[in-house]
Amino acid sequence: MFRLLRGKGPSHIQRKAQTSLRYRRCCKCKQQLSLKLKLKLKLKMGRGRGGKNRTQRKHFQQNRENVWKQPRPESLPSSTNLFDIQNPDFDHYYKEQNIVSPEEWDSFVQVLRTPLPAAFRINSRFYSGPNSSLENPACEVDEGDDEDAIKSLPWYPDNFAWHSNFSRMQLRKNQALKRSFTVVSSDCYLAAIGRATAAIDYKVPPLFLDVHSNHIVLDMCAAPGSKTFQLLEILHRSTKTGSLPDGMVIANDLDVQRCNLLIHQIKRMCTANLIVTNHEAQHFPRCYLKTDCDITGPDQHTSQLLFDRVLCDVPCSGDGTLRKAPDLWRRWNTGTGNGLHNLQISVAMRGLSLLKVGGKMVYSTCSMNPIENEAVVAELLRRCEGSVELVDVSSELPQLIRRPGLKRWKVFDKGNSLVSCKEVPKVRRSVVLPSMFPNGGSYRDIDCNGNCDVNGHSEDGVQTVENPVMHVFAEEVSDFPLERCMRLLPHDQNSGAFFIAVLQKISPLPANLVKTRKEVDNQHVESVNHGNEDVQVLQINPSESTHEEVCEQDSEDNKNEPKTADFKFSPVIDEEGYSKEAQEPHNVENIANVTPSKRKLQIQGKWRGIDPVVFFKDEAVIKSIRAFYGIDEQFPLDGHLVTRNSDTSNVKRIYYISKSVKNVLELNFSVGQQLKITCVGLKIFERQKSREGRSVECAFRITSEGLPLILPHITKQILSASPIDFKHLLQYKNIKFADFVDAKFGEKAANLMPGCCVVVLGEGNKTVAESSIAIVCWKGGASLTVMVTSIECQELLERLLMRSDKVTEKGSSVQEEEPSNNAEDVEQESNGNSQDVEAA
Ligand SMILES: C[S@@+](CC[C@H](N)C(=O)[O-])C[C@H]1O[C@@H](n2cnc3c(N)ncnc32)[C@H](O)[C@@H]1O
Structure with missing residues (x-):
């Protein structure tokens, strides 16, 4: 049977x-x-x-x-038996495109059919140790494994990226390898390390963007955020503990769910220099203060949102990720790349128009397809008529093996290979665009003899002449210096495949490319009329948005925060898989009709379903926070605090924003809130009540995310614990003052004001201010309670155990006793989300 x-x-x-x-x-x-x-x-x-x-x-x-x-070809590795890992159309296409020489083809596809080796990158924001100590962890690999099993990538700056010869699956299965990876990790703290990933080559584009700490950067298609993370890391790299860089990143993505993922990932960064937006990148708002477009005016940088750097990591067919996602082999076809070409141009053109003169943009894809790569770059250069240059970056990251971009390629449509747009039958002109060919062109210019194209096809594509004189077209070669583009191929350095081009704006774009605000607005209206779901037309007029409505659906501050994201928003997926804003019942206009309820809806912001961004200006509260924690004056609070709740008397979370973010928010308010902001700033304070109803002098506790930033600036409610007491706090979560090993510490704790406090790990001669490991606690009537989740306590304990020479109770197991959960006093309102905490 x-x-x-x-x-x-x-x-x-x-x-x-x-x-x-x-x-x-x-x-x-x-x-x-x-x-x-x-x-x-x-x-x-x-x-x-x-x-x-x-x-x-x-x-x-x-x-x-x-x-x-299925029976596995002998040359194929054992882990690739799930999917077909070949596709004749793929072979034919890329052989025709000459992406590698005929002699190389076999080694190219062979590597492409093997799983991608595992790699990881160290978060330099939280790793302050010497990079050299990370050298040669491979010596830990035993059982006769290759001594190069795990090694640093020579091209990645500062030794911060590592690569193994094994796939993630192999790592998981092989104990020796797993141990080795753990050893590497322990050297530089678990929290400092990204999860073992399968593709470090995805990290290349930001390295060519030449980001400085004062740059305003736009990441146009940012989710799930690995490159945003890197950009922020670069921004923060040279800033001192407790201070913020002058620059900032706006991370945008069309997909709400993926935006949420990004927000979750980036929490680890503890940054106040980020805004996450949710727009179609090709229509990203200009945020322009004037009615007419005069971008050459002297005040261009203050009256409109222009960027020093733009990362344009566009949606693509993704065949550069075949090693990571072998199921792509089955689905691969030429139509995917062709179908994305126009969107890629639109997104990149928008990026260029938002770039300051002198600014740089990196265009990148994880595709090998010239239609998504060189053809897009050539079209950008064509449209920009010399105002944008393709930068030669051949001298940068010299150890990274890359190949020059192609200058010639063919366009495939329905199995036919075409070398010029003149060959395209009229019926196919809506899908095969002139911009796909090396020399571009225009169908208007090439029409001949009324309704017939050069091959004698009539408008319906049927050949009208029995024996037409077939024109033979020479293969086109692009005049642009496309060799300056970079192609990373899998067999060059055992990686995935990637395409990168660095563009620099050297003068304003031609006038015909610069749209006035009116034109952009009209375009939005048109796109909606044509079924395009650009959300901008769905916006509510600010005047409409200030109504108080009644609804079950509440604001961010009125319900429990989900573990994965800061903002509440129910996305829906349409038939094509594109997420849209949920329009019911979140939508303000529908709300009143749908669910009359007793709960008050907060005043909605401009964007449906998105909580408003509101500057927090309650002086009494701000004063009480400053006084309670003794926050020094060097740490500005006025103008740097925002909430997502317009009912300022009922604010539960307060976010800290950098000066650069503040400037952008102010501009955004001046231009009528064009930015649809899903997340902004760093959650720094959270309302906290005592469970016993005891009154506390400051209603807001410090959050774990905010602690690294504020730690050097607080002078009150802060104590230094011995390693053993610190460890006990993490283990047992709640300790009576009398039960601390260090009785003096217990006394000091008892003398704190009731409410939130901070306990730092006492490290030898280090002062409290110099300490780098700290946790948020709650001082109750008789005990101290840790305000960190169990998982995070566990992680921190593991970190401490790794520094076991500094922890006196060496060898005692983390598991020795279940941490008690007998917090006497504190009422946990938040989910305790934290990063506890190594201040950068
Ligand atoms: C290649 S992925 C980006 C990867 C990301 N840069 C990273 O490093 O994690 C492309 C992203 O573009 C988003 N996307 C697709 N169409 C878009 C559009 N029209 N505007 C903005 N984002 C878009 C997708 O949701 C997807 O997250």
């Missing part, structure tokens, strides 16, 4: 679920997962992480492996 079933192949349901799974995994560039498929998948795969669902998933996977297992 069993054999019979297997012989029949996967059941109908299994097949559908498998397809959906593969489909879902590959929609990195926001592609077409239909809502129906997603729902079906959920039903079949179960939800959440519960044991039952996991078991179901395991059985499902086992089934799938049985069903899909």
Whole structure:
């Protein structure tokens, strides 16, 4: 019976679920997962992480492996048996494009069919140790493993990126390797290290952007945020503990869910220099103060939002990630790249128009396809008519092996290869664009003899002449210096594939490319009329937005914060897999009609479903915070605090923003809140009540995220604990004053004002201000309670154990006793989200 079933192949349901799974995994560039498929998948795969669902998933996977297992070609590694890892169309296409020489082809595809080795990068913001100490961790690998098993990447600055010869799967399975990775990690603190990832080459584009700490940077298609993280790291690199860089990053992405992911990832960065927005990048608002566009005026940098640097990491077909996502082999076709070409140009053109003169933009994709790469860059240069230059960066990162961009390529459409736009039948002109060809062109210019194109095709694409004189067109070669573009190929340094071009704006763009605000607004209206979902037209007039409405749906400050994101917002996915704003019931206009309820809806901001950004100006509260924690005057609070709640008497969370972010927010208010801001600043204070109802002098506690920033500036409510007491606090979470090993510490704790306080790890001669490890606590009537989640306590304990020579109770296990949860006094309102805490 069993054999019979297997012989029949996967059941109908299994097949559908498998397809959906593969489909879902590959929609990195926001592609077409239909809502129906997603729902079906959920039903079949179960939800959440519960044991039952996991078991179901395991059985499902086992089934799938049985069903899909095929005889493996000998040359292929064992881990690649799940998916077909070849595609004749792919081979034909890239052989024709000559992306590698014919002699190299075999080694190129062979490497492309192997899993990508694991790699990781160290977060320099939180690692202050000497980079040299990270050298040669490979000596830890035993069992005769290759001594180069784990090594630093020679091209990555400061030894901060590491690469192994093993896939993530192999790492997980091989104990020796796993141990080695852990040793590397422990050297520089777990928190400082990114998860082992499969692709360090994705980290290359920001390295060519030449970002300085005072730069205003736009990351146009930013989610899930790995490059935003890197950009912020560069900005913060040379700033001192407790201070902020002058620059900032605006990280934008169209996809709300992916924006949430980005926000979650970037929490680790503890930055006040970030705004996350949610726009179509090709329509990113200009935030221009004047009615007419005069971008050459002297006040151009203060009256409008222009950027020193733009990262344009566009949505792409992603065939450079085949090693990481082998399921792409099956789905690969020429139409995907062709279909994205126009969007990629639009996004990049918008980036160039938002760039300051003199500024730089990096255009990048994880695709090998020239239609998404060189063709886009050539079209940008064509449209900009000399105002933008392709920068030669061949002398930068010399150890990074790269190849020059292509100067010639073909366009494939429906199996035909075309070398010039003159060959394109009229019926295909809406999909095969002149800009895809090396020399561009225009269909208007090339039409010949009325309705016929040069091949004798009539408008419907049918050949009208029995034996037309076929024109033979020479392969076009681009005149632009496209060799300055960079192609990273997998077999050059055992990586994925990537494309990067660095552009510099050397003068204002030609006038015909600069749209006035009116034109941009009209364009939005048009795009909506054509079914395009540019959300900007959905905005509510500020005048409409100040109504108080009644609804169950509440603001950020009125409900529990989810673990993964700071802002509340229910996205929906449309049939094409594009997320939209949920329009019901979040939408203010619908709200009143939908759910009259007793709960008060806060005053909505300009954007539907998005909490407003409001400067927090309550002087009494600000004063009480400053006085309670003894915050020095060098740490400005006025104008640097924002909330997401216009009901200022009911604010629960306060976010800290840098001066650069403050300037942008002020401009944004002046221009009628054109930016749709999903997240801004660093959560620094949170309202906290005593569980016993005891009154405390300051209603706001310091958050764990905000602690690294404010730590050097607080002079009150701060204590230094011995390593053993610090460790006990993390272990037991709540300790009575009399129970501390160091009785003096217990006394000092008892003398603190009731409410929030900070405990730093006493390290030898270091003063409190110099300490780098600290946690937020709560001083109650008789004890001190840690305000950090269990997981984070555990992580911090592990870090301390790694420094075991400094912790006196060496060898005692973290697990020795379940941390008690007997917090006597503190009422946890927040989810305790924290980074506790190594101040940069
Ligand atoms: C290649 S990924 C970006 C990866 C990201 N830069 C990183 O390093 O983590 C492309 C992103 O573009 C987003 N996207 C797709 N179309 C967009 C558009 N029209 N405007 C803005 N973002 C878009 C997708 O949601 C996706 O997150």
